[in-house]
Amino acid sequence: MSRVHDMGGRFGDGPVIPEAEGEVFHEDWHKRALALTLASGSLGKWNIDISRHARECLAPTDYAAFSYYEKWMAGLADLLVARDVLTREELSGGAVGATDLAEKMLTSAKVPAVLAAGGPSDRPTTTPAQFAPGDAVITRAIAENTLVDGGHTRLPMYGAGARGRILRVHGNHVLPDSSAHGLGDGAEPLYAVVFEASELWAHPEHPRDEVVLDLWQSYLLPQ
Amino acid sequence: MPHDSHDHDHPHTLLPPDPALRIKALETILTQKGLVDPAALDVIIDTYETKIGPRNGAAVVAKAWVDPDFHAHLLSDATAAVSNLGFYGRQGEHMVAVENTPTTHNIVVCTLCSCYPWPLLGIPPTWYKSDAYRARVVREPRKVLADFGVALGPDMAVRVWDSTAEVRYLVIPMRPTGTDGWSEEALADIVTRDSMIGTGVVNAQ
Numbered sequence: 198m199s200r201v202h203d204m205g206g207r208f209g210d211g212p213v214i215p216e217a218e219g220e221v222f223h224e225d226w227h228k229r230a231l232a233l234t235l236a237s238g239s240l241g242k243w244n245i246d247i248s249r250h251a252r253e254c255l256a257p258t259d260y261a262a263f264s265y266y267e268k269w270m271a272g273l274a275d276l277l278v279a280r281d282v283l284t285r286e287e288l289s290g291g292a293v294g295a296t297d298l299a300e301k302m303l304t305s306a307k308v309p310a311v312l313a314a315g316g317p318s319d320r321p322t323t324t325p326a327q328f329a330p331g332d333a334v335i336t337r338a339i340a341e342n343t344l345v346d347g348g349h350t351r352l353p354m355y356g357a358g359a360r361g362r363i364l365r366v367h368g369n370h371v372l373p374d375s376s377a378h379g380l381g382d383g384a385e386p387l388y389a390v391v392f393e394a395s396e397l398w399a400h401p402e403h404p405r406d407e408v409v410l411d412l413w414q415s416y417l418l419p420q
Numbered sequence: 421m422p423h424d425s426h427d428h429d430h431p432h433t434l435l436p437p438d439p440a441l442r443i444k445a446l447e448t449i450l451t452q453k454g455l456v457d458p459a460a461l462d463v464i465i466d467t468y469e470t471k472i473g474p475r476n477g478a479a480v481v482a483k484a485w486v487d488p489d490f491h492a493h494l495l496s497d498a499t500a501a502v503s504n505l506g507f508y509g510r511q512g513e514h515m516v517a518v519e520n521t522p523t524t525h526n527i528v529v530c531t532l533c534s535c536y537p538w539p540l541l542g543i544p545p546t547w548y549k550s551d552a553y554r555a556r557v558v559r560e561p562r563k564v565l566a567d568f569g570v571a572l573g574p575d576m577a578v579r580v581w582d583s584t585a586e587v588r589y590l591v592i593p594m595r596p597t598g599t600d601g602w603s604e605e606a607l608a609d610i611v612t613r614d615s616m617i618g619t620g621v622v623n624a625q
Contacts, residue, residue, distance in 0.1 A: 214546075215547060215568050216546055218612065229461060232461035233450070252533070264439070270442055270446065274434075275430050275432050277431075288435060288449065293449060293452045302456065303460045308464055318513065319514065352584070387585055389581075389587070409580065411582075412585075
């Protein structure tokens with residue numbers, strides 16, 4: 198019922214190893230992986246939700262074994278083929294064919310404007326906000342995409358079936374469960390929902406600790 | 421019901437096994453096909469190595485500490501407040517600032533991937549993207565803080581923000597005592613990246 202990336206609350210991981218602030222990239226190829234991923238995104242063949250899902254769809258053994266930028270690279274290679282940008286033969290080192298996508302190539306002159314423009318996810322919608330700050334809600338009992346079997350969702354397993362309350366209303370945002378699968382933006386109201394740690398974990402560290410999740414309206418029911 | 425179709429026969433396995441060679445191969449194929457400009461990659465890298473990083477966030481925090489109007493604007497509409505300072509862009513389109521107090525300490529994570537406010541903090545550190553941080557900080561934030569050498573008093577509650585959407589959170593750490601009269605620049609110098617994620621606190625040095 199889950200994918201390997203959904204690891205919030207998992208037991209068994211070791212210590213977190215702090216790192217000095219000045220270390221941005223540890224290897225030259227890390228830089229190229231980040232930049233290649235951003236540049237390829239400008240071809241317009243996928244959105245952020247599709248690219249996240251591509252990484253999540255790595256085999257669990259690969260996901261666990263790959264370093265961070267290896268996951269990015271694998272997700273990118275898979276997407277380039279899935280979206281007909283490259284063929285499997287080209288990826289294998291075969292002759293490179295012609296493309297009608299070249300006009301979309303991100304040139305160096307365009308980079309500053311593209312990075313500065315970002316890609317806002319707020320959208321107008323006719324779906325009215327069902328909840329207001331302070332309202333008691335409960336999340337869907339099953340943390341799965343209800344539109345696509347095995348599809349992308351942003352409700353973590355540890356937050357499924359949990360009772361919380363609305364902390365903030367973020368406005369209306371693209372629904373990743375829809376957007377990751379070419380089913381349209383499906384924009385809905387998005388909320389910050391706060392949960393007592395004791396609602397989520399059997400042995401919370403402190404009675405007043407809390408966890409906040411950003412959750413779409415269709416993930417929530419009134420409590 | 422449609423089924424997800426990515427589960428089998430992954431094309432990435434066609435690339436060389438060594439990660440550095442794998443990336444070089446992919447860059448070469450895309451460049452030969454006219455889809456990627458290597459000079460654009462250099463500009464992207466230079467942007468995140470030298471222009472965009474945690475000093476942006478530190479400037480925001482320092483300003484919030486000394487300027488009550490900015491502080492109020494930052495808490496009510498962080499996106500607008502930081503945009504006015506020139507900090508906007510990819511992975512920072514929807515900002516929310518959360519403030520530490522003597523009774524509440526905030527920490528940010530993305531348990532599902534690695535969401536992070538790039539325009540204010542740059543590219544996230546390796547630990548932020550690690551399985552250990554993603555898995556543990558929502559369940560045992562104090563043990564994770566101990567890994568960073570930070571201990572919270574018994575009266576402090578922890579609020580962990582899991583960035584499941586495109587909203588990006590910036591922690592405003594508590595201003596340390598002994599910094600009255602400090603300039604904005606001097607204050608920015610003591611604001612650490614980790615303090616703006618919530619795995620650190622700011623100390624007057």
